[in-house]
Amino acid sequence: MSRTAFVAGNWKMNGSAEQVDAFASTMSKAASELTCDLAVCVPAVFIERMGRGLTAEQVALGAQNLAGEIEPGAFTGEINGAMLIEAGCRYVIVGHSERRALYAETDDVVVAKTKAAAAAGLHPIVCIGETLEQREAEQTEAVLSRQLKAVLSGCEASELKDLVIAYEPVWAIGTGRSATPEQAQEVHAFLRAQIGGQDATMASSIQIIYGGSVKADNAADIFAGKDVDGALVGGASLKADSFIDIARAAQQAG
């Protein structure tokens, strides 16, 4: 890996104040030996609490979603990018497959949210990934290419400067069945080549991270792929110890 490794946690709709405090305390103690880029994306109501608990600068805060609208207004239940910045966030997950599948987020919505994140100064972690059906029908590259190109062509270059791509095969999320290291590397190389078709500099510098059942015991193998720059970690990010082990594996691979 020639790029700095990046490991981000995605707590989804999990956690409690007690879990936030336990995570923050363990993480803060370990952080000085962690040199990779790190972020933890907690439910919005816990962002500030996590921020108060994390004494180590190198662990950034992230959100799991934001409004596609930039300006404040009558959007009940929504949170805009500026509010996330005020709460201390540096990152935001955009277009997670759960949001695409369960909350009808289309490629257009993902583009609007990526633009809104960039406008606020957040680093968008845009998730793309194929379903098992699509993989079995050999549509993986077509699906990923569509999802990626929507963002690359829908945004200005200035809106893409802090973009992170998370390749998350839907069939690997929360299933305990991770992609093999070869499958992950193959897709990451494909994505980097696609980005290279538009912008060679961006292709060599962008962090493309893998997500889907990454655990402490499979992380090192997955990170061996030269185009795999880290991970978006769901279940194994809820406990600081396993998250720290994954971060260590990422920096050793780097």
Ligand code: PGA
């Ligand atoms: P998982 O989730 O690690 O629990 O599979 C990953 C994700 O959905 O980001």
